[in-house]
Every structure is written in structure tokens, then in C-alpha cells.
Amino acid sequence: MNSPRSDAQDDAGGERGLTAEDIGFAVLVVGISLAAAYLLAPYFGAVLWGVVAAIMFQPLTAKLAERMGGRKNLATSIVLLGLVLLFVVPTILLGISIVNEATALYQKISSGQIDFGRIFQQILNALPVRLRNLVEEYGLTDFDNIRRQFGSSITSGLQTVAGRALTVGQGALSFIAALGVMLYLSYFLLRDGDRYGEMVRTSMPLHPGTRDSLIENFLLVVRATMRGTVVVGVVQGLLGGILFSVLGIEGALIWGVLMGFFSLLPAVGTGIIWVPVAIYLFAVGDTGKAAIVVFCGVFIIGMVDNILRPILVGRDTRLPDFVVLIATLSGLELFGLNGFIIGPVIAALFISVWNQHRHRRSAKLESDRTGLPVQTPALAAHAVEEASAHPS
Structure with missing residues (x-):
């Protein structure tokens, strides 16, 4: 008569080897996991930052909840509000300021107030004679070409940043949705992070x-x-x-x-x-x-x-x-x-x-x-x- 341990092993396929059903279930697990990953792809960044916020601040939330007599919902709300005030709001304000400054800088470059050719000429004039001769020997004094190559790369970057100001209205809904997903996910992970972490830990097929x-x-x-x-x-x-x-x-x-x-x-x-x-x-x-x-x-x-x-x-x-x-x-x-x-x-x-x-x-x-x-x-x-x- 088989022992309970042997029966358990046999039920799990440990002694009889993998069956078609085992392989089919493994394929199903992998397939549905890939489908879930594909489903989350549009909000990958929001999910990532929600998980990172939970990893960083879940211990703080647990300690705060303990001090508040186990009121986890209130503790989580306080921590999440703190994250919004300390990180989300300053980041949004910083982004708006960068767009405004990039727009102003781009306009100065376009109008010629900032001339990269003149800047490189000033640097060349300040170099020692030997180094200046070496630069001229290698043909690095073509300032029109320098202006086109170096200046265009900077202006294109600034133009890209400045152009964001035109697409803010178009992308506002997506941004708000992503921010909402991040905060919503962060709330539940901060509150119940230990439970979800244990579920992931025990589900991993590793020793x-x-x-x-x-x-x-x-x-x-x-x-x-x-x-x-x-x-x-x-x-x-x-x-x-x-x-x-x-x-x-x-x-x-x-x-x-x-x-x-x-x-x-x-x-x-x-x-x-x-x-x-x-x-x-x-x-x-x-x-x-x-x-x-x-x-x-x-x-x-x-x-x-x-x-x-x-x-x-x-x-x-x-x-x-x-x-x-x-x-x-x-x-x-x-x-x-x-x-x-x-x-x-x-x-x-x-x-x-x-x-x-x-x-x-x-x-x-x-x-x-x-x-x-x-x-x-x-x-x-x-x-x-x-x-x-x-x-x-």
C-alpha cells in the first residue's frame, strides 16, 4: 500500500513523469502569462512605477498602519497622498517648466541669438597655438559644417521638447489614465503588498x-x-x-x-x-x-x-x-x-x-x-x- 507521501508524489506526476495534461497545463500557463503581459503593455510604465512605489514604501505603510492600530486603508491613503505631493506634482511642474524653457531656448537659436559657429570660433581662438594648428590640420575649422551638424542636433532636441507643448492637449487623456493606473495599483500594492508578494513567491517554480x-x-x-x-x-x-x-x-x-x-x-x-x-x-x-x-x-x-x-x-x-x-x-x-x-x-x-x-x-x-x-x-x-x- 502506498504511503500518503507517495500518493501525493504520484498525483503531482513526480513518479509517473510528465503527462500530456501536465505539458498542456504548462503551455497554458506560459501562454496566458504572455497574453497578460501583452495586455498590460500599453500601461507598462504605469505598472512598473506602481510596483516600484510599492517596493519602496510598503514597509513604511505597514509600520504606519501598525502605529494607527491596524487601520491599513488610512495608512495607505496617507502614504499615497505623500507620494503625490512629494513626487508626482513636482514632476509635472518641472516638466511644464522644461517645455517652456526649451521653447525659449529654441527660439533664440532659430533667431541667431545663440550662434554655435561663433561659439566654436571663440573656443578655437582661446586654444594654444600648437593645439590650434592641430585642429586646423584636421580640418575642424569648417564652422558652417559644425553649425549644421552640432547645432542641428541640439535644435532638433529642443524642438522635440518644445513640440511637446503642442501635444499636451492630445496626450492629456492618456497621461491621466496612466497616472490613474499607477496610483490605483500603488494603493492596493501598498496596502496588501505582503499578501500579493507571498502569492508570487509561492507560485514560482523554483527551489x-x-x-x-x-x-x-x-x-x-x-x-x-x-x-x-x-x-x-x-x-x-x-x-x-x-x-x-x-x-x-x-x-x-x-x-x-x-x-x-x-x-x-x-x-x-x-x-x-x-x-x-x-x-x-x-x-x-x-x-x-x-x-x-x-x-x-x-x-x-x-x-x-x-x-x-x-x-x-x-x-x-x-x-x-x-x-x-x-x-x-x-x-x-x-x-x-x-x-x-x-x-x-x-x-x-x-x-x-x-x-x-x-x-x-x-x-x-x-x-x-x-x-x-x-x-x-x-x-x-x-x-x-x-x-x-x-x-x-
Whole structure:
């Protein structure tokens, strides 16, 4: 007579192998999951940011609900209102200001008030004689061509941003719908995040140790990316924008936003913006402002990354800088603004999965060599969970 354990295994297909019904159900699960992903594609960004908001602030919501005597609905509403006031409203106002400033800057370039050919000529005149001769030798003094190539790329970018002002009315309904989806999803994930997380965790077809390790890594990467990337980017962009505004540099708001954006990139960072500005100021003879830009860029804006990022991120993510750089750039290229989260998360999970594979392979080779069972941490956790579920 079969034991209950054997019957359970037989019912699950563990001893009799996969049947056509098992394979059919697996295909159904994969197919309906792909269909659901396709269905959510139009609101992918809204869903992504709703999940990110829940990952970041669900612990805060749980603590607040506990202090309020278990009133989860009220605690969730307070946290969600705080997110709207601290993030959503300032982002909308910033977007409107950027569009207005880009429109004004584009008009100045179109009218000739800002002439890139004249700017490059001023820089060339400020170069040492040897360097100037080298530039002329390589034919880099064709300012009409420079104006067409470099200037047109900047003006086209500004024209794109300025053109958004014309499409705001057309896209307002889609934007409101996406924002509503994000906030609505965030509310339920903040309130019931633990329950939904447990449902996802127990549904993953992985060994418990491997599954829990990957989930923990995923949560750590998302939180570290948001803390270390967004906070540092906002602070650096804010400092850069204030610096350029105080110095009277045209388009300070746009340059500040760009510095915040480029702070996502390791190694190069905000220097992509302030270094050319400093060079231009030196070239036109405004050495005082140029020196201020260099000093602030190196010792204030640059030090923000060195000081804040280790505090905010710590050792949550151990990704090499070159991996972060490639993953971020590729993510931005493939997914737009959402890519600065998706890229590092995929890279971190890729490394985590292959580390799990390496540990399993090493354990198997060691077991084959010694003839003794050697368990990886994931397998050990699985054994503990099995022992708890089926005590002798």
C-alpha cells in the first residue's frame, strides 16, 4: 500500500513523469502569462512605477498602519497622498517648466541669438597655438559644417521638447489614465503588498532557497537603484541647476535636469555637462565663472555621488561600474526612462542566476569527487523547508 507521501508524489506526476495534461497545463500557463503581459503593455510604465512605489514604501505603510492600530486603508491613503505631493506634482511642474524653457531656448537659436559657429570660433581662438594648428590640420575649422551638424542636433532636441507643448492637449487623456493606473495599483500594492508578494513567491517554480535568494536580490536592487540613483540624481541636478542659474548661464533648468539624468552613468556623470560649459567660459575669457564651475563640479556636485551613494546604497548591490554603465545605457535605449531601473535589475538578476548556477555546479563536482552530498545554501534552505513541512 502506498504511503500518503507517495500518493501525493504520484498525483503531482513526480513518479509517473510528465503527462500530456501536465505539458498542456504548462503551455497554458506560459501562454496566458504572455497574453497578460501583452495586455498590460500599453500601461507598462504605469505598472512598473506602481510596483516600484510599492517596493519602496510598503514597509513604511505597514509600520504606519501598525502605529494607527491596524487601520491599513488610512495608512495607505496617507502614504499615497505623500507620494503625490512629494513626487508626482513636482514632476509635472518641472516638466511644464522644461517645455517652456526649451521653447525659449529654441527660439533664440532659430533667431541667431545663440550662434554655435561663433561659439566654436571663440573656443578655437582661446586654444594654444600648437593645439590650434592641430585642429586646423584636421580640418575642424569648417564652422558652417559644425553649425549644421552640432547645432542641428541640439535644435532638433529642443524642438522635440518644445513640440511637446503642442501635444499636451492630445496626450492629456492618456497621461491621466496612466497616472490613474499607477496610483490605483500603488494603493492596493501598498496596502496588501505582503499578501500579493507571498502569492508570487509561492507560485514560482523554483527551489525555495533559489527562489528566495532571487526575490531578495530583486528587492535589494530596486531599492538600491531608487535610493542611490534617483536621490543622487535629484541632488546633483538641483545643485547644478542652482549653480548655472546663479552664474547667469542660459537654460539653467535644462542643464540641471540633464546633469541629474547623466548622473545615472558611472564614471562620466555630470561632467558631460559642466566640463564643456567650463571650457566655453574659459574660451570667452570669463575665467572667474569658469573656475567656479570647475570647483563646484569637482568638489560639490562630484562629491555628492561619492558621499551619498555609499550611504544610500551600501553593499546592497555589488555590480561592477562597467556593468551598471552598460546595463543603464542599454536599458535607456530599449525602454526609455523606465530603463534606468529595468537595466540594472536585469543585470543584477543575470549575475545572481549565474552565481546560483556556479554554486550548484561546484557543489555537484565536489559531491562527485568526495562521494558525499554537498549542498549549496539554496539546497540547504530547501531541505530545511521540506523538513518543516514533513516532520518525522
